[in-house]
Amino acid sequence: MTQQELMTRFCQNVKNVCKAKGIPIGELERKAGCSRGYFSKMKNNEVGLWLAWKIASVLECSLDDLIKEDMWRIYRIKELEAELKFLKEGGVKTDEAV
Numbered sequence: 001m002t003q004q005e006l007m008t009r010f011c012q013n014v015k016n017v018c019k020a021k022g023i024p025i026g027e028l029e030r031k032a033g034c035s036r037g038y039f040s041k042m043k044n045n046e047v048g049l050w051l052a053w054k055i056a057s058v059l060e061c062s063l064d065d066l067i068k069e070d071m072w073r074i075y076r077i078k079e080l081e082a083e084l085k086f087l088k089e090g091g092v093k094t095d096e097a098v
Helices: 003-021 025-032 038-042 049-059 063-067 071-088
Strands: none
Touching (some): 003 025
């Protein structure tokens, strides 16, 4: 795997975890101490270990999680399981895009 491929995977996993947890990228940047818009530029640059650790910490996952090839599948499954549990408990799903 090349460095670029690893960065692409890291960034995609971060975006997917943020989506699954309902964390806007801007909020992640703020909590991790990045400047606004930093994440969108990150894919083409190296990320230092300290910043990668801070991002993982904000997302409450490990660095290893953020570089796993199938991380997005894991979070999507968890997201669907939570939605199914909500519906089974009598929750009503509303259409957010009205």
